[in-house]
Amino acid sequence: MLKVSNETKVGILTVVAITLLVLGFNLLKGKSLFSSDKTIYAVYQQVNGLQPSNFVQVNGLTVGNVSNLDVLDNNAGKILVTLRITKDVEIPRNSVARITGDLLGTKAVQIDFGNANEYLKSGDTIYAAVDGSITDALKEQLSPLVKKLETTLTAVDSVLLTVNSLFDTTTKGNLRSAIAHFNTTMSSFSRTATSLKGMMDPEHGNVQATFDNLAAITDNLKNNNEKIAGILSNAEKTTSALANGKLDSSLLDLQHTVANLNGMMAKLNSTDGSLGLLLNDKKVYNNLQYSLNSLNMLLEDLRVNPKRYVHFSLFGRKDKVRPIPSDTATAQ
Known part of the structure; x- marks a missing residue:
């Protein structure tokens, strides 16, 4: 039986551990050693905080991720971003890889498809663009407001200085007196409103009582409508009788009578007749x-x-x- 030395075992374990480490590291970075992924490149002047493993999306669908970021010059004026496409999608050659961000600050590469008939292959370079961040957009929106606010604050400061210079001790005293009179006026207005509310009370208010009396008067007129019509008819008959009668001759006779009476009074006031002498001559009286x-x-x-x-x-x-x-x- 073949014996394996301890050094060989240690070597084999080391190789296996290194292999597992590389595989695990690549898996954590989103890479797969056993897949036929497509790699494309994009060159940016700034990446707005883009990091490896950020998603690559097409129309909101995740089709890959960012595998690496490299600096192409010493000034970091150009940054090479490696995009690994894991989905089987065809990207037109005139498409644009745009760096975007959401409200939470998470960055992603959004690919906007073009209309070319040729498609990118692995190793090709895609057009690059960067969307402004939310902070930049807010700065652009707030900058005019900040300028306007500064101008407004300056104007308000000037107005306050002018008002402060105008409001001397006498003016402040007059202003306090005016405010006191205004408070008195408001108190009077409140009392007036209370009185008016009492008058408008639907149960015990004077206005309601007046309306009730008016309603009673109108009801009385309605109930005595026939009597009023009779009175008006009698008045019409009376005026008709006066109009048809000898009113003119009666007035003429009355005028003659008054003229005669005036003549008699004139004679009484004169000394021509006996009654005139009796009334006007003192000797006759004596x-x-x-x-x-x-x-x-x-x-x-x-x-x-x-x-x-x-x-x-x-x-x-x-x-x-x-x-x-x-x-x-x-x-x-």
């Missing part, structure tokens, strides 16, 4: 007053001394004449 006094004295003397005017005696005795009260008063 004479009339004197005559009335004399008549009163005569009647009084007749009452006191009737025998002076009617003398009758059986024995022929002459009675003594008594003075009348007026004569006595005059004598006194």
Whole structure:
């Protein structure tokens, strides 16, 4: 029986371990030693963080991965990216390999198919392009906003400085007073609103009561519609009777009567007639007053001394004449 030395066993185990290590490393990188994959190349000026094992996609379908990235010059101005295509797809020669990224920052190579009739073979180079990152897009969008914001902040700063210079101690006091008056006005407005709310209360509000009274009035008018119609009919009949009657002649007679009355009043105010003299002449009044006094004295003397005017005696005795009260008063 053939004996194997320990050195041989160690050597065999070492070779097997190295082989397994290489296979495992290639598997971790996405390579397969037993497949007929197609390798194509793309040259980029910058790769935006592209790493080996990132996916290569066509229309969202993963068809391979990035196997390696190499620098072609000392300045890293050109980067050679090796793309391994594992799916059996034909890539037109004028296709473009575009580096893209999602919201999480994961990079991938997106192949946009062209319309050429010739297709890339293993070892060919594809056109390369790089999409801008989300950060770049945000920077492009935010840059104008930042400039506008800076301009706005400068304007606001200027306005605040101007306002601060205008608002001296007196102005600030006036502003506080105006705010206090405004608060008072708002309080009054609140009370007014409360009062208005009370007036608009559907159960106990004045407005509701007014509407109820108006409804009652309208109902009353509706219920007495026939009476109102009768009153209007009577008024129409009355006006018709007045219109058909001799109203003009009556007014003319009244006018003549008033004219005569005015003439009589004019005569009374003048001294032409007796009544005019009696009313306007003082002498006539005095004479009339004197005559009335004399008549009163005569009647009084007749009452006191009737025998002076009617003398009758059986024995022929002459009675003594008594003075009348007026004569006595005059004598006194």
